[in-house]
Amino acid sequence: MATTEVYLNGKYTGDIENKEEFIAAIKSERFKEPFAGRLNIYYNEELNRVFVESSRGRATRPLIVVKNGIPLLTERHIKQLHKNELSWTDLVQQGIIEYLDTAEEETALVAFTEREITPDHTHLEISPLAMLGLISALVPYGNFTQSSRLSIGAKNQKQSIGLYTTNYHVRMDMDVNSLHTPQKPIVKTVMHDLADYDKHPAGQNIVVAVMNYKGYNMEDAIILNKGSIERGFGRSTYFRPAIAEELRYSGGLMDQICIPDKDIKGYKSEKDYKLLEGDGIVYPEAQVSEDNVVIGKTSPPRFLSSLDEYSLASNIRRESSMALKHGEQGVVDFVVITENEEGNKLVQVRIRDQRIPEVGDKFTSRHSQKGVIGFIFPESDLPFTSRGIVPDLIFSPHSVPSRMTISHLLELIGAKTGSLAGRHVNGTTFDSEPEEKLRKELLELGFRDDGTEIMYNGLTGERFHARIFVGNMYYLKLKHMVANKIHSRARGPIQLLTRQPTEGRAKEGGLRLGEMEKDTFVAHGASLLLKERFDSDKTAIPVCESCGLTAIQDALKDKRFCPVCGDSVEISDIEVSYAFKLILDEFKSLGIYPKLQLENKY
Amino acid sequence: MVHEQLKQYVEKIPNKLLEELEAHCPASKLKKAAEKLCEEYLNANIAPGEAVGLISAESIGEPGTQMTLNTFHFAGVAEMNVTMGLPRMVEILDARKSISTPTMEIFLKSPYNKGKDIRDVALQIKETSTSYFVKEFTINVTNLSIELNLDQEKIREVHTSVKTLAKALEKALVKEASIKLVEGDNIELKLKGKDEKSLNVLYKLKEKLKDIYVTGIKGIKQVLPVKRKDEFIIITAGSNLKKVLELEFVDTTRTVTNDIHEINSTLGIEAARQAIIDELLKVIEAQGLNVDLRHIMLVADTMCMGGSIKGITRYGVVSEKASVLARASFETPLRHLTNAALVGEIDYLDSVVENVMLNQPVPIGTGLPRVIAKK
Numbered sequence A: 001m002a003t004t005e006v007y008l009n010g011k012y013t014g015d016i017e018n019k020e021e022f023i024a025a026i027k028s029e030r031f032k033e034p035f036a037g038r039l040n041i042y043y044n045e046e047l048n049r050v051f052v053e054s055s056r057g058r059a060t061r062p063l064i065v066v067k068n069g070i071p072l073l074t075e076r077h078i079k080q081l082h083k084n085e086l087s088w089t090d091l092v093q094q095g096i097i098e099y100l101d102t103a104e105e106e107t108a109l110v111a112f113t114e115r116e117i118t119p120d121h122t123h124l125e126i127s128p129l130a131m132l133g134l135i136s137a138l139v140p141y142g143n144f145t146q147s148s149r150l151s152i153g154a155k156n157q158k159q160s161i162g163l164y165t166t167n168y169h170v171r172m173d174m175d176v177n178s179l180h181t182p183q184k185p186i187v188k189t190v191m192h193d194l195a196d197y198d199k200h201p202a203g204q205n206i207v208v209a210v211m212n213y214k215g216y217n218m219e220d221a222i223i224l225n226k227g228s229i230e231r232g233f234g235r236s237t238y239f240r241p242a243i244a245e246e247l248r249y250s251g252g253l254m255d256q257i258c259i260p261d262k263d264i265k266g267y268k269s270e271k272d273y274k275l276l277e278g279d280g281i282v283y284p285e286a287q288v289s290e291d292n293v294v295i296g297k298t299s300p301p302r303f304l305s306s307l308d309e310y311s312l313a314s315n316i317r318r319e320s321s322m323a324l325k326h327g328e329q330g331v332v333d334f335v336v337i338t339e340n341e342e343g344n345k346l347v348q349v350r351i352r353d354q355r356i357p358e359v360g361d362k363f364t365s366r367h368s369q370k371g372v373i374g375f376i377f378p379e380s381d382l383p384f385t386s387r388g389i390v391p392d393l394i395f396s397p398h399s400v401p402s403r404m405t406i407s408h409l410l411e412l413i414g415a416k417t418g419s420l421a422g423r424h425v426n427g428t429t430f431d432s433e434p435e436e437k438l439r440k441e442l443l444e445l446g447f448r449d450d451g452t453e454i455m456y457n458g459l460t461g462e463r464f465h466a467r468i469f470v471g472n473m474y475y476l477k478l479k480h481m482v483a484n485k486i487h488s489r490a491r492g493p494i495q496l497l498t499r500q501p502t503e504g505r506a507k508e509g510g511l512r513l514g515e516m517e518k519d520t521f522v523a524h525g526a527s528l529l530l531k532e533r534f535d536s537d538k539t540a541i542p543v544c545e546s547c548g549l550t551a552i553q554d555a556l557k558d559k560r561f562c563p564v565c566g567d568s569v570e571i572s573d574i575e576v577s578y579a580f581k582l583i584l585d586e587f588k589s590l591g592i593y594p595k596l597q598l599e600n601k602y
Numbered sequence B: 001m002v003h004e005q006l007k008q009y010v011e012k013i014p015n016k017l018l019e020e021l022e023a024h025c026p027a028s029k030l031k032k033a034a035e036k037l038c039e040e041y042l043n044a045n046i047a048p049g050e051a052v053g054l055i056s057a058e059s060i061g062e063p064g065t066q067m068t069l070n071t072f073h074f075a076g077v078a079e080m081n082v083t084m085g086l087p088r089m090v091e092i093l094d095a096r097k098s099i100s101t102p103t104m105e106i107f108l109k110s111p112y113n114k115g116k117d118i119r120d121v122a123l124q125i126k127e128t129s130t131s132y133f134v135k136e137f138t139i140n141v142t143n144l145s146i147e148l149n150l151d152q153e154k155i156r157e158v159h160t161s162v163k164t165l166a167k168a169l170e171k172a173l174v175k176e177a178s179i180k181l182v183e184g185d186n187i188e189l190k191l192k193g194k195d196e197k198s199l200n201v202l203y204k205l206k207e208k209l210k211d212i213y214v215t216g217i218k219g220i221k222q223v224l225p226v227k228r229k230d231e232f233i234i235i236t237a238g239s240n241l242k243k244v245l246e247l248e249f250v251d252t253t254r255t256v257t258n259d260i261h262e263i264n265s266t267l268g269i270e271a272a273r274q275a276i277i278d279e280l281l282k283v284i285e286a287q288g289l290n291v292d293l294r295h296i297m298l299v300a301d302t303m304c305m306g307g308s309i310k311g312i313t314r315y316g317v318v319s320e321k322a323s324v325l326a327r328a329s330f331e332t333p334l335r336h337l338t339n340a341a342l343v344g345e346i347d348y349l350d351s352v353v354e355n356v357m358l359n360q361p362v363p364i365g366t367g368l369p370r371v372i373a374k375k
Ligand SMILES: [Zn+2]
Pocket: A544, A545, A546, A547, A548, A549, A562, A563, A564, A565, A566, A569
């Protein structure tokens, strides 16, 4: 009889003669100590090898063991579980529940529901919902939507603003948001209950109309009702702390948190320090805006040995205050003065900024139907139903067909029924309230069963020819807000080395006209426009006409001379980019002599 | 022989166009047609200062981003597996010496192109080695010999004989073994010289034996007769244009290979240029993309300009650039700069990249015209 090779955690360990017996033995013993359900076994027919895995970090999932067509988990167990006489660990240790890894899953036949079990089945799903992760299970009617959309929907929910913790007012978190009036969703899944979602909700139930209106919700944009915003929809607070520490340096020197003296190095302006109190820290509830110092701090000089620093009699400390960056604003919310592990004085100032939804803020439903606000209409200009309901949000119907998010449409019906009947609707994936039932209920409540309603144009009062699909939905505000991203620059700071504009919003930088953008100018033959675009670092440099090296201009003595040929040579100014001057210097450092031959342009 | 009315256009329009016009146009309308032709022809001209190179690069590069990385492409069951898509495009533009799937399309002269002896013809082209003919290798340990049990059917198939086979073996194994024909038209090999490790040597010899070239065209690993439209052609895996064109039943005017370097060495640089164009077009069209032919022609011209094929790489076309700064801005700047410094190269700043670096107007489009003063 042919033998089968056995691999333990990917390493060859030996041969066995009867693989069936071996596998059965492992399976019957593995839930006992010391394995405690962490052992997986997988037979590969092609290679004729048995793989036994016990290593950490494998993705495993629990399943109910089925033997001879009968699941091992019985009613008795469930009763015991309810009475707390039995725990999950007990079930695993008794071999009723097994954790399968991805490889062993290949050899298992898992029944979806108890009904479909045949003698061939080896396992049973605890619940079909257990196939999903925690966040994916929060998407209602998930079995009506593409799996990839489900994953995106889960990802969107992770970015939503909600009540991330209940003690946020005494915490010093970096870059966090908190929604003002969060609600629990009308259409819930079992996971919402299991995860105590109502203790930290992350969205609001609003009325959504699926229609186009004035073209402001093209390409996934959404239209918002100004009245809803004023009533508090999507309002959140953004928290950002400023942190300063009194660091200790060698030689007994240390930082000092105080209002900086006027004669220190890098003193800003008196105006910037005006909000500081005597201890150098801003007072709570102060309105702060860009460049305002919130924690005043001075530091000792950087290079102690530097001679000229000694020679200066005056204060040589330098300014190192924490100030608000470009474009930031808010109110000082909370100030903490404490000591850190090293015993240094630590000051933390939390700045709060209320964020009211504005054009460009991002919202999403739970079905990966995200969009940014395209326009905020006054409530009076929005369409209304024959019952006088004005939608809070208008969602474009073009977002649905290509993405096939049927769950989005089902939630709309479900939440509409739920809100009218005054109850929660169960939208658990694979185990939701059926559409027919919801439709029937909606009809009984006096609405059309397909969720459509007659609507009137809010601007003209005319009736729309088509009936509009209106209902309730749970909408989430995502943490990407324009206030954190908006950026423009006409002039501003430049880099010291290259004299080109700085990069990035935080440094008030310019927007780069890159290699490929350059190509578009060249392709159009717009030669002079191209030159103008790249003018940001242009300089005039003096060049010695006899040796072709950059000459020196001494502005103090109003003299120009060549470092090689002296001052009796012709020196001319040429206009080039500063980057070119820099590369000439780099050539020289390489030992290359970059000789410029000047010619008259005209 | 140009018509009287067309005389004035001789300098302006290529002769070939004029001849065509003369042949197709009635004499009464000749003048008007020529006028229109001249206008159209001048319109089709590219204006001085147009950035043709850059536009070509972008026009080929942009569809390239849409290309799927799908390397393999089977058009039907009976086709060969040929590298297509982006990898093939890179291969052509880099002017790789050895391509991943060399293939030929061999057209045949009548009557073979109608299917006469097509299998026979195909087998004659295919490179065959010993293992194809051998049914069984028998190793005789006692007298250190190998006996080859030959398949006579297969030998006849490719129009060869046991003698040719023996000769081929003898030629390849002069030092190792002596060849003897044995009864039943089989071959026996006997190891020359005896030493301790001879059994081991015998095994090695057996392995070597399998790959000894016997007949057919070297490099043609597989042949596949295919009916295309009304005629039979032979598609091959592996390429050897020179040897294939020497075969008398091959239609030398239409037979092609996808190995551009091979075309260059057998048919010359103009053929290679055309091959680059054809191959690039083939790749682009297979992906359902559309690139103007003239962009591809410009690329092919650039690659073949120096009389040999140069890839669009730092060793090829880029190394030919006149400007040091332009070369340095592409790849390996230090090497280009130091080498240029060694010979005292001068950069005249008459191309685009250098002038962008210096923040000067680029000599293209509006940056090209200058004012010349009358003296
Ligand atoms: Zn000089």
